[in-house]
Amino acid sequence: MTDTELHPAPHEVEDELDEDDRMRPEFVRAVLDAVETGDHAAARALVEPLHPADLADLFELTPQPERAALAHAVAGELDAEVFAEMNEHVREDLLDALTPGEVATLAAEMDTDDAVSIIEDMDEDDQRAVLRALDPDDRAAIEEALSYPEESAGRLMQRDLVAVPEHWTVGDVIDYLRRQEDLTTDFWEVFVVDPGHKPVGTCALSRILRTARSVPVAEVMQREQTLIPTDMDQEEVALRFQKYALISAAVVDASCRLVGMITVDDIVHIIQQEAGEDTLLLSGAGEGDINEPIRRTVRSRLTWLVINLGATMISASVVGLFQGEIARYALLAVLMPIVSAMGGNAGTQTLAVMVRALATNQLTSSNTLRMLGREFRVAACNGAALGGVGALGTYLIFGDPKLSAVFAAAMVINSLVAGMIGVVVPVALDKADIDPAISSAVFVTTVTDVMGFLSFLGLATLVLVP
Amino acid sequence: MTDTELHPAPHEVEDELDEDDRMRPEFVRAVLDAVETGDHAAARALVEPLHPADLADLFELTPQPERAALAHAVAGELDAEVFAEMNEHVREDLLDALTPGEVATLAAEMDTDDAVSIIEDMDEDDQRAVLRALDPDDRAAIEEALSYPEESAGRLMQRDLVAVPEHWTVGDVIDYLRRQEDLTTDFWEVFVVDPGHKPVGTCALSRILRTARSVPVAEVMQREQTLIPTDMDQEEVALRFQKYALISAAVVDASCRLVGMITVDDIVHIIQQEAGEDTLLLSGAGEGDINEPIRRTVRSRLTWLVINLGATMISASVVGLFQGEIARYALLAVLMPIVSAMGGNAGTQTLAVMVRALATNQLTSSNTLRMLGREFRVAACNGAALGGVGALGTYLIFGDPKLSAVFAAAMVINSLVAGMIGVVVPVALDKADIDPAISSAVFVTTVTDVMGFLSFLGLATLVLVP
Numbered sequence: 001m002t003d004t005e006l007h008p009a010p011h012e013v014e015d016e017l018d019e020d021d022r023m024r025p026e027f028v029r030a031v032l033d034a035v036e037t038g039d040h041a042a043a044r045a046l047v048e049p050l051h052p053a054d055l056a057d058l059f060e061l062t063p064q065p066e067r068a069a070l071a072h073a074v075a076g077e078l079d080a081e082v083f084a085e086m087n088e089h090v091r092e093d094l095l096d097a098l099t100p101g102e103v104a105t106l107a108a109e110m111d112t113d114d115a116v117s118i119i120e121d122m123d124e125d126d127q128r129a130v131l132r133a134l135d136p137d138d139r140a141a142i143e144e145a146l147s148y149p150e151e152s153a154g155r156l157m158q159r160d161l162v163a164v165p166e167h168w169t170v171g172d173v174i175d176y177l178r179r180q181e182d183l184t185t186d187f188w189e190v191f192v193v194d195p196g197h198k199p200v201g202t203c204a205l206s207r208i209l210r211t212a213r214s215v216p217v218a219e220v221m222q223r224e225q226t227l228i229p230t231d232m233d234q235e236e237v238a239l240r241f242q243k244y245a246l247i248s249a250a251v252v253d254a255s256c257r258l259v260g261m262i263t264v265d266d267i268v269h270i271i272q273q274e275a276g277e278d279t280l281l282l283s284g285a286g287e288g289d290i291n292e293p294i295r296r297t298v299r300s301r302l303t304w305l306v307i308n309l310g311a312t313m314i315s316a317s318v319v320g321l322f323q324g325e326i327a328r329y330a331l332l333a334v335l336m337p338i339v340s341a342m343g344g345n346a347g348t349q350t351l352a353v354m355v356r357a358l359a360t361n362q363l364t365s366s367n368t369l370r371m372l373g374r375e376f377r378v379a380a381c382n383g384a385a386l387g388g389v390g391a392l393g394t395y396l397i398f399g400d401p402k403l404s405a406v407f408a409a410a411m412v413i414n415s416l417v418a419g420m421i422g423v424v425v426p427v428a429l430d431k432a433d434i435d436p437a438i439s440s441a442v443f444v445t446t447v448t449d450v451m452g453f454l455s456f457l458g459l460a461t462l463v464l465v466p
Numbered sequence: 467m468t469d470t471e472l473h474p475a476p477h478e479v480e481d482e483l484d485e486d487d488r489m490r491p492e493f494v495r496a497v498l499d500a501v502e503t504g505d506h507a508a509a510r511a512l513v514e515p516l517h518p519a520d521l522a523d524l525f526e527l528t529p530q531p532e533r534a535a536l537a538h539a540v541a542g543e544l545d546a547e548v549f550a551e552m553n554e555h556v557r558e559d560l561l562d563a564l565t566p567g568e569v570a571t572l573a574a575e576m577d578t579d580d581a582v583s584i585i586e587d588m589d590e591d592d593q594r595a596v597l598r599a600l601d602p603d604d605r606a607a608i609e610e611a612l613s614y615p616e617e618s619a620g621r622l623m624q625r626d627l628v629a630v631p632e633h634w635t636v637g638d639v640i641d642y643l644r645r646q647e648d649l650t651t652d653f654w655e656v657f658v659v660d661p662g663h664k665p666v667g668t669c670a671l672s673r674i675l676r677t678a679r680s681v682p683v684a685e686v687m688q689r690e691q692t693l694i695p696t697d698m699d700q701e702e703v704a705l706r707f708q709k710y711a712l713i714s715a716a717v718v719d720a721s722c723r724l725v726g727m728i729t730v731d732d733i734v735h736i737i738q739q740e741a742g743e744d745t746l747l748l749s750g751a752g753e754g755d756i757n758e759p760i761r762r763t764v765r766s767r768l769t770w771l772v773i774n775l776g777a778t779m780i781s782a783s784v785v786g787l788f789q790g791e792i793a794r795y796a797l798l799a800v801l802m803p804i805v806s807a808m809g810g811n812a813g814t815q816t817l818a819v820m821v822r823a824l825a826t827n828q829l830t831s832s833n834t835l836r837m838l839g840r841e842f843r844v845a846a847c848n849g850a851a852l853g854g855v856g857a858l859g860t861y862l863i864f865g866d867p868k869l870s871a872v873f874a875a876a877m878v879i880n881s882l883v884a885g886m887i888g889v890v891v892p893v894a895l896d897k898a899d900i901d902p903a904i905s906s907a908v909f910v911t912t913v914t915d916v917m918g919f920l921s922f923l924g925l926a927t928l929v930l931v932p
Contacts, residue, residue: 021702021709025831051690053709061832087828177676187672188654188713205671206653210643224517236487242738243487243519245731247654247713264730265711271734272708275741276822282745283818284811290823290837297840298847301815305808305848309855312807316800323796330789333799334782337806337915341778342771345750349767352749356742357756362553365491366527371756374763381764382771389775449803 016050023054028061032070040073047074056085059094060291068097080109088121089291100126104133107142111158113266116145120155153237154230156267157251157260163191164217166200171213173203188247188263192221197257199250201225227252228262237262238271239361278355281437284308304442311442315340315449322457331398332460335407340452342386343414347444350375350422355437358430372423379419380412387411402463410456417451418444482516489520494527498536506539513540522551525560526757534563546575554587555757566592570599573608577624579732582611586621619703620696622733623717623726629657630683632666637679639669654713654729658687663723665716667691693718694728703728704737705827744821747903750774770908777908781806781915788923797864798926801873806918808852809880813910816841816888821903824896838889845885846878853877872929876922883917884910 016027027046034043047055055077062070071078071094083091083106095103095118107115107130119127119142131139141159148154160183164173173190177183190208192201201221211220226244228237228251240246241264251260280288284307286300319326319336326333354371357363363371391408395401425443426436482493493512500509513521521543528536537544537560549557549572561569561584573581573596585593585608597605607625614620626649630639639656643649656674658667667687677686692710694703694717706712707730717726746754750773752766785792785802792799820837823829829837857874861867891909892902 020827021705022827022830023832028832051710053711057827060828061830063833063836174675177672178678180676183676186670186713188670204652204654205675206643206649209640209671209675210646210649212644239487242734244517245519245734247652247731264734265713268708268711268730268734268737271737272741272826275738276744276826278742279745279748279822280818282749283814285815285818288819288822290819290828290833290840294840294843298844301812301844302848302851304815305811305852306855308811309804309808309852312804313859315807316804319800319803323800326799327793327796330793330796330799333792333796333802334785334789336799337785337803337919338775338778338782340803341781341911341915342775345771345774346767348749349751349770352746352751353754353756356745356754360738360742361486361488361523362526362756364488364527366489366494367529367756370529374756374760377760378764378767382768385768386771386775389772393779445807449807453803 016046016054023057023061028058031058032062032066035066035069035073043070043073044077047077050077052079052081053085055082056087056090060087060090064093067094071097080106080114083118084110084114087289087291088117089289089293091118092121095122100129101133103130108134108138111160112141112145113156113158115142116155120146120150148230151234152230153228153232153234153251153262154260156234156237156270157228157230157262158266159260160187161191161250161258161261162187163193163197163199163258166192166194166216166218166221168217169213170208170211170215170217170220173208173217174213186263186265187261190217191250191258191261192217193258199225199227199252199256199258202248202250204247225250227256229254230259234270235274238267238274241267242271275359278359278437281435282352282355282441284441307442308445311446312449314446315453318450318453319457322453322461325457325461329460329464331403332457335394335403336453336456338390339407339410339414339456340449342411343418343448343452344445346379346382346415347418347422347448348441350379350419351426351440351444354423354426355440358426358436363427368423368427372420375419375423376416379415383412383415386415403460406456406459406463409459410452413455414448414452418448421447482512482520489523489527494524497524498528498532501532501535501539509536509539510543513543516543518545518547519551521548522553522556526553526556530559533560537563546572546580549584550576550580553755553757554583555755555759557584558587561588566595567599569596574600574604577626578607578611579622579624581608582621586612586616614696617700618696619694619698619700619717619728620726622700622703622736623694623696623728624732625726626653627657627716627724627727628653629659629663629665629724632658632660632682632684634683635679636674636677636681636683636686639674639683640679652729652731653727656683657716657724657727658683659724665691665693665718665722665724668714668716670713691716693722695720696725700736701740704733704740707733708737741825744825744903747901748818748821748907750907773908774911777912778915780912781919784916784919785923788919788927791923791927795926795930797869798923801860801869802919802922804856805873805876805880805922806915808877809884809914809918810911812845812848812881813884813888813914814907816845816885817892817906817910820889820892821906824892824902829893834889834893838886841885841889842882845881849878849881852881868929869926872922872925875925876918879921880914880918884914887913 016023018024031043031046059067107118119130131143145155164176189202189204191199192203194200201223202225203217203221207220226240226246226249228249230251230253246264248261248263250258251262253259284304354363387408390411391404394407395404421444426440429436429440482489484490497509497512500512525533573584585596597609611621655668655670657665658669660666667689668691669683669687673686692706692712692715694715696717696719712730714727714729716724717728719725750770820829853874856877857870860873861870887910892906895902895906
């Protein structure tokens with residue numbers, strides 16, 4: 001082994017990644033060109049230094065029709081870890097080309113949680129075939145994980161963990177760890193359990209390393225710990241990890257026995273995904289995954305568009321009530337979209353803030369009324385400012401003081417309505433156990449559209465139209 | 467010490483939190499009632515079992531005028547950790563009541579990164595006063611951290627870490643750790659450095675614990691590692707931690723020397739915040755912090771509303787071009803908001819997907835063209851579906867085949883425009899190094915409004931109005 005092999009460059013500067021950590025298009029092109037010309041050795045040489053997460057990215061950036069050829073060319077590098085890091089749609093696409101036996105070989109190499117995430121997405125027939133091809137221990141672990149609800153702690157947890165009895169000394173723990181050959185998973189804390197296998201404390205490895213061998217673990221363990229029930233939703237698990245700055249946590253069954261552990265590295269992508277999801281849900285973009293099959297994308301987006309179409313028809317019918325006035329005074333049709341759009345914008349601002357506050361447990365029954373008051377004051381300030389600007393603008397353009405007054409009044413009314421509805425809708429949906437990110441937006445914009453048209457055209461009818 | 471004190475209930479079931487991990491309003495009320503009646507002992511007894519993160523939540527849920535009294539009542543429990551967990555606005559509010567000396571005492575108890583996050587938000591005068599009150603070591607560490615740009619790795623990192631030379635054995639490392647008394651921070655990995663203090667590898671503590679004492683660390687360390695430059699933006703740091711599933715990472719200066727470390731528990735809230743931020747930015751809600759002073763909230767939201775007002779005036783002026791047609795055929799004013807609103811909805815869907823894909827480095831120059839093609843196909847499908855439904859609906863209601871055809875054609879055109887602009891705007895802003903989440907929405911909705919009005923009213927003028 002040469003010296004350079006012993007001391008490879010650290011992972012900081014990578015030519016295949018640009019300064020934003022995005023894979024360079026020239027690199028992707030170079031690999032795909034090598035694949036296309038059949039130069040598999042060159043392709044393998046290019047991808048060999050890649051971290052599994054980066055190789056997974058390469059597959060995601062490769063157009064779907066070329067992925068199978070890439071997989072074939074770099075087969076030796078395409079291991080379980082790469083599959084574990086891959087976008088689920090890209091992975092499904094690649095796995096479809098493999099036999100159940102090949103998938104089982106991959107799954108057997110993975111941590112239970114990663115294997116489960118691959119197998120849970122398969123058809124029932126394929127699932128059964130893969131499970132049959134696994135050895136009995138792996139099969140039992142995966143079948144048990146699949147028995148928990150989707151997106152629950154039971155699916156996320158690993159069964160490989162270190163649990164020691166309370167009466168052991170630090171030395172006992174160290175000797176035990178040195179003896180255990182088959183601990184495959186990374187771990188950062190040791191769980192201390194009572195004779196009934198219930199967790200009584202945790203001990204960070206740094207604590208064990210820094211304590212004399214003769215000290216009992218019970219003396220150095222931390223008794224206060226966050227236990228995760230197997231049926232807890234992954235979003236709640238993620239919030240707990242974040243709130244209490246956890247590195248790992250014990251997962252317990254209904255009778256409080258230790259059955260698994262979740263480590264923070266399994267949780268970071270869930271934190272990211274759950275927090276980012278709200279952006280997509282609020283805009284009605286469904287999962288919003290750019291690798292999703294196009295038919296599913298069309299279906300999920302179209303559902304929301306059709307619901308929105310129904311909602312805009314309701315607000316259009318409000319305009320319909322005033323056709324006579326509009327025919328006599330077409331300027332109303334010019335100004336009315338401004339009132340409804342500004343209400344929609346203000347309502348969306350409030351809505352986004354409330355949805356995030358609910359998702360991060362900052363908005364609770366303790367402060368809902370206070371927030372309603374806060375948003376009312378914000379809406380009053382913003383409504384007054386916009387109404388003022390709007391009134392001045394319309395007066396300067398059209399020179400009609402009555403029209404300006406109507407426009408300003410409608411802006412203020414709609415701003416207040418927007419602020420209130422932007423709080424009430426998400427809070428009410430949350431109380432009804434409906435994710436406010438999913439359905440709030442259509443309610444809020446329908447109300448602000450209807451109120452925008454109604455207040456402006458209604459006031460105009462009273463004041464302006466003879 | 468009684469047996470119950472030795473074995474407190476684990477942290478799982480807490481009466482002060484409900485099943486969603488939100489603090490119960492009855493609990494908040496009970497504490498505040500005790501504070502109000504001057505029963506400080508009762509208030510302290512209630513908050514004493516709380517985790518610092520939960521006590522911080524309690525302060526956030528307490529109305530601003532009552533926070534000082536609460537702080538006074540539970541002063542003994544209000545330690546550095548609670549301040550570190552607290553929302554910055556609530557914290558600033560409480561810190562304002564303290565002397566620089568008191569703040570310095572708190573800061574001295576904290577990890578450097580937490581102390582920096584408190585001090586960086588202060589006025590320059592207060593900052594200087596607090597720094598003067600710190601002892602020289604702490605002052606130097608905090609001043610050095612403040613010399614790095616805001617939201618950079620240099621600000622986030624801790625200076626307390628364990629670095630060992632490559633020639634040490636595992637036994638040397640363990641003995642060294644047992645000797646070090648003043649290691650205050652949690653750590654999960656040991657960094658191995660060369661004589662120039664450049665990192666050459668990392669060694670997980672579990673690896674050290676499971677290896678015989680005589681083995682050199684250089685043999686068990688992991689050579690491939692992710693190094694973080696001090697000036698890297700925290701968003702990039704968070705993405706690296708997530709992508710490579712890091713527990714901790716070495717921070718290096720410009721000459722590649724090890725100067726600090728970042729651990730994953732410091733990063734999880736940044737992952738959450740950066741991913742959640744897009745929801746708020748896309749809707750123009752600024753920081754969207756419900757604890758922000760109301761004047762700042764009004765200012766940041768009003769900025770976006772005024773920009774939007776300008777944008778809606780542009781689209782209103784398009785309607786203004788068709789006043790004559792609208793006066794003759796007022797039905798156009800009823801249907802035109804539907805076309806523009808549906809374009810806005812479709813554009814927002816695409817935009818949300820692209821903003822998330824850019825933020826997570828999934829959308830790069832390698833697949834931008836492919837995504838444009840993908841969105842075109844989605845827009846064509848959705849436009850055709852909505853146009854069809856819309857045409858049928860308008861025909862059934864108004865019985866005018868020409869009107870229905872115009873409506874359908876405008877829906878298809880605007881859907882295609884929405885899909886294209888929803889990709890082009892965020893990608894172009896990102897190329898220009900502008901955060902697409904901040905400013906894309908106003909561009910996209912302006913284009914879809916203008917095109918909605920223009921295509922519908924324009925086609926109607928050609929086809930319908932004599």
